Amino acid sequence: xxxxxxxxxxxxxxxxxxxxxxxxxxxxxxxxxxxxxxxxxxxxxxxxxxxxxxxxxxxxxxxxxxxxxxxxxxxxxxxxxxxxxxxxxxxxxxxxxxxxxxxxxxxxxxxxxxxxxxxxxxxxxxxxxxxxxxxxxxxxxxxxxxxxxxxxxxxxxxxxxxxxxxxxxxxxxxxxxxxxxxxxxxxxxxxxxxxxxxxxxxxxxxxxxxxx
Numbered sequence: 001x002x003x004x005x006x007x008x009x010x011x012x013x014x015x016x017x018x019x020x021x022x023x024x025x026x027x028x029x030x031x032x033x034x035x036x037x038x039x040x041x042x043x044x045x046x047x048x049x050x051x052x053x054x055x056x057x058x059x060x061x062x063x064x065x066x067x068x069x070x071x072x073x074x075x076x077x078x079x080x081x082x083x084x085x086x087x088x089x090x091x092x093x094x095x096x097x098x099x100x101x102x103x104x105x106x107x108x109x110x111x112x113x114x115x116x117x118x119x120x121x122x123x124x125x126x127x128x129x130x131x132x133x134x135x136x137x138x139x140x141x142x143x144x145x146x147x148x149x150x151x152x153x154x155x156x157x158x159x160x161x162x163x164x165x166x167x168x169x170x171x172x173x174x175x176x177x178x179x180x181x182x183x184x185x186x187x188x189x190x191x192x193x194x195x196x197x198x199x200x201x202x203x204x205x206x207x208x209x210x211x212x
Contacts, residue, residue, distance in 0.1 A: 003120050006032040006049035008040050008066075009082065010058040014105065018053060018082075021109040028116060037066050044074055051116050054099075056083045056090060057152045064093050065184045071098025078119040082107075085150065088133055089192050091126070101125035151192075151210065158185045163202045163211050 005028055007015050015033050022028050032047045034040055037058045044052070052070060056063035067079050080101035081094040091102050100119040103112065104127060115125040126134070151159065154175075161171045168186065172179045190196065193204045205211050 003028045004031045004049040005051045007053045008034050009055040010035050021112055025113055050120050051078045053080050053082050056081050062154055064097055065181050067094055067099050068097040080115055091130055155185055159205055
């Protein structure tokens with residue numbers, strides 16, 4: 001059976017690289033691609049794939065929020081997150097938002113094809129190194145040093161505006177994104193920095209030098 005794949009990444013170079021890796025495999029075809037996350041849902045409605053390869057860090061809309069929207073609107077489409085982030089926070093959040101798999105952008109063609117085949121068959125797929133990271137966290141109860149946890153470009157923008165005491169709606173208006181997206185980013189920031197509220201978020205961000 002032909003497996004139809006769509007790719008969304010804000011870097012055309014990444015899209016072309018993925019297409020090159022998939023080209024030798026006759027049972028997989030790329031039917032849709034876009035660098036604009038805002039156009040993704042419309043594209044999926046006109047040419048729905050079996051599998052969507054989705055970058056988790058894009059301007060305009062966070063990939064984690066976009067994954068949630070895709071899963072809600074098109075539950076039959078299997079989403080595989082593609083990212084350069086190995087942090088378990090990102091992996092767990094994408095899985096919670098409906099992703100069926102998570103791959104690093106430096107993955108090899110065989111792993112990429114295996115992931116597509118697995119999720120198309122109804123299974124979940126994580127690269128072995130990511131599985132080990134999750135297992136280590138469960139077994140030891142430890143995460144990587146908090147100072148090593150990277151923030152996305154959008155998270156940094158929102159964190160700065162939160163520290164300036166802007167409301168969620170004000171932040172949404174200033175960044176031209178939805179209120180729900182801001183709320184999701186705020187939740188992600190509190191989880192990532194292990195705090196309970198806005199005061200704790202700002203205090204922890206200052207302590208780590210994230211607002212310099």
